[in-house]
Amino acid sequence: MTYLLKGGLIVDPLEEKVEQLDLLVAGDRVAAMAPGLQAPEAEVILVDGCYVLPGLIDMHCHLREPGDELKETILTGTRAAARGGFTGVVAMGNTRPPADNRSVIEFIKRQAEAGIVPVYPVGCATKGRRGEELSEIGDLFEAGAVALSDDGSSIASGEVLRHVLEYSRMFDLVVISHCEDQDLSAGGLMHEGFNSTLLGLRGIPAAAEEVHVARDLILSEMTGARLHIAHVSTAGSVRLIREAKQRGVRVTAEATPHHLCLTDEAVRSYDTNTKVNPPLRSGQDVAALREGLRDGTIDAIATDHAPHTREEKEVEFNLAPCGISGLETAVPLVWEHLVEPGILTPVQVAQKMAWNPARIIGLPERRIGVGGAANLTVIDPRLKLPVIVEQFASLGKNTPFAGWELRGWPVMTVISGRIAMQTRATPASSDASIGTLRGVS
Amino acid sequence: MNQFGHKDLLGLQELRPDEINLILDTAEPMKEVLGREIKKVPTLRGRVIVTLFYEASTRTRTSFELAAKYMGADTVSISVATSSVQKGESLGDTARTIEVMGADAIIIRHSATGAPHLLAKLLNARVINAGDGSHEHPTQALLDLFTIREKKGGIAGLKVAILGDVAHSRVARSNIWGLTKLGAEVRLVGPPTLIPPEIEQLGVSVFHDWRRGLKDVDVINVLRIQLERQQRGLFPSIREYTRLFGLDEDKLQAARPDVLVLHPGPVNRGVEISPGVQDGSHSAINEQVTNGVAVRMALLYLLLSGGEQSDLSA
Numbered sequence: 001m002t003y004l005l006k007g008g009l010i011v012d013p014l015e016e017k018v019e020q021l022d023l024l025v026a027g028d029r030v031a032a033m034a035p036g037l038q039a040p041e042a043e044v045i046l047v048d049g050c051y052v053l054p055g056l057i058d059m060h061c062h063l064r065e066p067g068d069e070l071k072e073t074i075l076t077g078t079r080a081a082a083r084g085g086f087t088g089v090v091a092m093g094n095t096r097p098p099a100d101n102r103s104v105i106e107f108i109k110r111q112a113e114a115g116i117v118p119v120y121p122v123g124c125a126t127k128g129r130r131g132e133e134l135s136e137i138g139d140l141f142e143a144g145a146v147a148l149s150d151d152g153s154s155i156a157s158g159e160v161l162r163h164v165l166e167y168s169r170m171f172d173l174v175v176i177s178h179c180e181d182q183d184l185s186a187g188g189l190m191h192e193g194f195n196s197t198l199l200g201l202r203g204i205p206a207a208a209e210e211v212h213v214a215r216d217l218i219l220s221e222m223t224g225a226r227l228h229i230a231h232v233s234t235a236g237s238v239r240l241i242r243e244a245k246q247r248g249v250r251v252t253a254e255a256t257p258h259h260l261c262l263t264d265e266a267v268r269s270y271d272t273n274t275k276v277n278p279p280l281r282s283g284q285d286v287a288a289l290r291e292g293l294r295d296g297t298i299d300a301i302a303t304d305h306a307p308h309t310r311e312e313k314e315v316e317f318n319l320a321p322c323g324i325s326g327l328e329t330a331v332p333l334v335w336e337h338l339v340e341p342g343i344l345t346p347v348q349v350a351q352k353m354a355w356n357p358a359r360i361i362g363l364p365e366r367r368i369g370v371g372g373a374a375n376l377t378v379i380d381p382r383l384k385l386p387v388i389v390e391q392f393a394s395l396g397k398n399t400p401f402a403g404w405e406l407r408g409w410p411v412m413t414v415i416s417g418r419i420a421m422q423t424r425a426t427p428a429s430s431d432a433s434i435g436t437l438r439g440v441s
Numbered sequence: 442m443n444q445f446g447h448k449d450l451l452g453l454q455e456l457r458p459d460e461i462n463l464i465l466d467t468a469e470p471m472k473e474v475l476g477r478e479i480k481k482v483p484t485l486r487g488r489v490i491v492t493l494f495y496e497a498s499t500r501t502r503t504s505f506e507l508a509a510k511y512m513g514a515d516t517v518s519i520s521v522a523t524s525s526v527q528k529g530e531s532l533g534d535t536a537r538t539i540e541v542m543g544a545d546a547i548i549i550r551h552s553a554t555g556a557p558h559l560l561a562k563l564l565n566a567r568v569i570n571a572g573d574g575s576h577e578h579p580t581q582a583l584l585d586l587f588t589i590r591e592k593k594g595g596i597a598g599l600k601v602a603i604l605g606d607v608a609h610s611r612v613a614r615s616n617i618w619g620l621t622k623l624g625a626e627v628r629l630v631g632p633p634t635l636i637p638p639e640i641e642q643l644g645v646s647v648f649h650d651w652r653r654g655l656k657d658v659d660v661i662n663v664l665r666i667q668l669e670r671q672q673r674g675l676f677p678s679i680r681e682y683t684r685l686f687g688l689d690e691d692k693l694q695a696a697r698p699d700v701l702v703l704h705p706g707p708v709n710r711g712v713e714i715s716p717g718v719q720d721g722s723h724s725a726i727n728e729q730v731t732n733g734v735a736v737r738m739a740l741l742y743l744l745l746s747g748g749e750q751s752d753l754s755a
Binding site for chain 1: 454531532533551552553554555556558559573574575576577609611614637638639640642643
């Protein structure tokens with residue numbers, strides 16, 4: 001298949017520049033890039049005024065398969081990823097059974113062959129995610145795990161984490177840490193602060209996260225292992241990570257769109273879709289996260305896509321499971337709330353959502369270049385649409401962003417030359433149906 | 442629309458001062474009805490009021506049921522010993538079932554913050570919050586306000602101390618909203634482990650030393666302390682709690698000589714309040730219970746009477 005993307009603004013995360021160039025895709029490669037490119041035999045796709053980014057990678061999502069296929073499957077999750085503009089997803093290992101052995105990793109990879117977006121599985125750091133004994137990490141690595149994590153819960157024992165970090169060095173596998181002191185957070189339902197006081201809900205103090213961030217940074221420094229802090233949510237964590245990076249600790253970090261766009265005030269709606277772990281934090285925390293993104297302390301934006309069924313979420317607040325279905329709102333949330341106000345540039349978006357995630361999990365460079373793989377995400381910064389939950393490809397309709405009017409939607413997802421998603425919407429059409437998936441039933 | 446501008450009563454946070462005063466004013470003739478030999482008026486005849494309690498309660502439920510019966514309504518009470526999940530039916534489904542059987546009002550108590558708010562969104566029936574988690578217990582605060590107003594002649598300008606486990610208390614939160622809206626000065630007195638963070642933003646002051654916190658106050662509202670809090674490590678022992686924060690004759694000396702003592706009940710006799718103070722001349726604990734019925738009659742009247750100026754003659 002050969003096609004010509006005409007008039008797009010090509011974003012280069014390495015040289016940090018944006019250039020209006022036509023881009024010819026032939027097969028799975030970028031065949032040519034130049035202004036005013038002519039290719040008579042190629043299909044022409046007009047992307048005038050759209051940004052063309054190297055294919056985005058979500059380095060933190062929960063696809064729920066195996067075990068919780070009512071919440072999501074690898075097929076529906078990867079469809080959601082394609083609609084959301086992602087060309088690859090990193091799937092966390094807290095499935096049932098957990099991905100703590102070779103066979104589960106192999107199963108996920110096999111299921112992913114039917115999915116429409118590549119899936120990079122994470123192996124559990126410890127057996128059964130119990131935080132007691134190391135998983136067979138060598139096996140997980142050989143089976144194709146791209147990282148180690150007990151995400152969903154933390155490793156309570158500092159000694160166990162130390163050994164995970166030391167052992168992971170043999171394979172240069174990054175350890176993704178879910179930082180939560182589960183004594184300090186026990187019974188908590190939301191961020192501890194004025195709003196938890198107002199609602200009478202048990203709070204989760206910022207310290208529950210920061211105590212573990214501090215511990216994990218120290219252990220990473222001690223062992224020399226690569227550490228990635230998942231879903232950073234507090235100002236104190238940002239400060240600790242910034243200081244550690246200055247000392248040369250091999251740490252990277254991510255933040256989620258919901259922690260960057262919402263505060264704990266949203267919980268006042270009693271909407272269980274605002275219940276998430278770590279919890280939505282204060283305005284000061286959101287400001288610190290945004291500053292951390294801007295100054296490079298936070299390397300990546302990742303969704304922590306956590307789909308649940310309606311029945312599970314339509315219950316009393318204390319009984320609802322934590323999580324937000326995030327794959328299909330991440331790009332427009334980032335665009336509307338971070339790019340439009342000038343907090344991030346399109347180049348930084350390409351860094352935080354493509355270049356850095358690829359670098360952290362050890363994928364080939366995410367950059368658009370002649371002769372390179374054609375992995376592309378096209379974003380239309382003018383396209384303004386409401387979030388329509390019913391249109392989600394994800395089985396998880398649990399989002400606090402339903403009805404939000406957002407600008408900057410992904411209009412095309414290209415994976416190794418194949419167009420996985422292309423919207424027919426134009427900024428002028430009011431009934432734009434965003435995210436039409438191509439080549440999938 | 443009813444005289445009262447709300448479909449439901451979910452909390453005092455949502456009410457304006459004049460709306461709170463309307464309920465309190467309406468409770469006065471209701472209290473007069475309670476003093477009659479035949480305590481029954483036909484005002485809510487034909488109305489069906491359901492109490493749906495997901496937590497144990499004796500006084501609040503009985504108070505609501507009697508209030509409804511004195512107003513002529515029919516009542517049904519449903520106790521749900523287990524959570525909706527254990528029962529296998531969701532809260533929403535349970536409530537919808539009750540509504541389609543013809544309930545005009547559902548009075549709900551639930552351990553989860555926001556459960557009444559969830560029902561209010563789902564149902565056309567009126568929803569009254571009889572306590573949701575540690576969030577609000579608006580009718581308890583209304584009866585406290587009514588008692589204070591009756592005894593002190595007004596609320597504005599009074600110094601009111603709320604003593605004890607504010608962190609886990611829906612009574613405290615509703616009292617804070619009601620008292621501050623009506624112009625009282627509110628002080629919270631308790632150990633730091635039982636005072637929730639940033640509560641000063643509600644316009645109250647916090648004291649950990651009873652000598653300063655209770656000094657010259659007009660009213661002390663004593664909160665119930667639960668043994669479970671000690672097991673969670675929030676204070677070292679009942680003995681020390683009683684010594685530092687239990688209201689006894691000694692601590693009462695710090696307050697104004699005409700101080701009024703309230704307690705939402707049930708009382709842990711000799712723990713958060715000494716028997717002498719509980720049964721003493723400053724205590725209005727028993728009158729609070731009577732006033733609770735009057736306030737709930739007023740509320741049911743305002744929510745359900747449909748705006749007709751029904752008289753209260755028997």
